[in-house]
Amino acid sequence: MRRKWYNTCNIVAILRGNFGMVNMIELTDSKDLLNDASALHEHASEDGYLFFRSLVDPESLASVRRQILALCEEHGWLKEGTDPMEGIARPGVLWLEGQPEYMALYNRLICLEDFHALAHHPSLLGVADALFGGNTLVHPRNIARIMFPNAQIHTTAAHQDYVHIQGTPDTWTAWIPLGDCPRELGVLAVLPGSHRNGIYPTRSAYGAGGLGIDTSGFPQQWHASALRSGDVLFFHSHTVHRALPNDSPDRLRLSVDFRYQCAAEPVCDQALQPHHMQITWDQVYSGWKSERYQYYCRDLPLTVVEWTPEYHLQAAATADQPLSAV
DSSP, rough: OOOOOETTTTTEEEEEEEGEEEEEEEEOOGGTTTTTTHHHHHHHHHSSSEEETTTTTTHHHHHHHHHHHHHHTTTOOTTTTOOOGBBBBTTTOOTTTTTTHHEEEHHHTTTTHHOOOOOOOHHHHHHHHHHHHEEEEEEOEEEEEOOOOOOGGSSSSSOHHHHHHHHHOOOOOEEESSSSGGGGTTTTETTTTGGGGGOOOOOOBBBBBBBEEOOTTSSOEOOOOOOOOTOEEEETTTTTTEEEOOOOOSSEEEEEEEEEEESSEEEEEGGGSOOGGGSHHHHHHTSSSSOSSSSSSTOOOOOOOOOOOHHHHHHHHHOOOOOOOO
């Protein structure tokens, strides 16, 4: 597939297979609004996303990246003789989320104490507290993604997080690459304002989550930027977003998803369980040095609601062929 990049001011046009010509506009940096709660809320309400350059110290991210890549090296995912921190994939190795080989590593990854502690980073909580008036619930179901190169068809398709998160619609996701993330490594793209139109019909899709939406009739004004270590993208659970493919020749893309909501709003039962629910919290916490972030939701006066498979059943009933991101 041929790709052409056109740089004109802050707009990048990308020729992307099934998506046709898509305009990628640079994300708007909201860091200057951190001390102006009213302006921050106004921007969040208008666009459905908040982007911050240099919000988290790179050292905290590097520590988690180092630990995840150590697992990748141990499982034979990295090219021999290379610096593990470079994340160079071993030639011929490609695992996808859900496959036994991927899950064997992933179930060890979600036991990393520093991975979960990162979700409580003061800079991330500062944004969440501004959104929720200081009454923030950090979802314990933290998510990490390891995206291999040369797997473009499995790039996460356009979707809304609410169909997976449920609970209150006013949940916000913080998407953070663990290290520098140029566009070719597979940054996240968002459709500003798409959160104001409710939930769109779902279809089966390749990539993480397994659900997508058809955006062919949407205004193609996707926002995306190359990210440096420490940059963070927050977005509302109704905001339509998707990944760009990992078009690097040999590098893994590592990122994390952390989710935040007002503690007084309903939370879905599955959001309180470990991601994929293949292991228990007792197993996750078994090797931790601190109890600070263990079982912290148990004693909170939360309104817990049940997860419903409505959107997944809808996709299964309507899909004739999975949506693809390429």
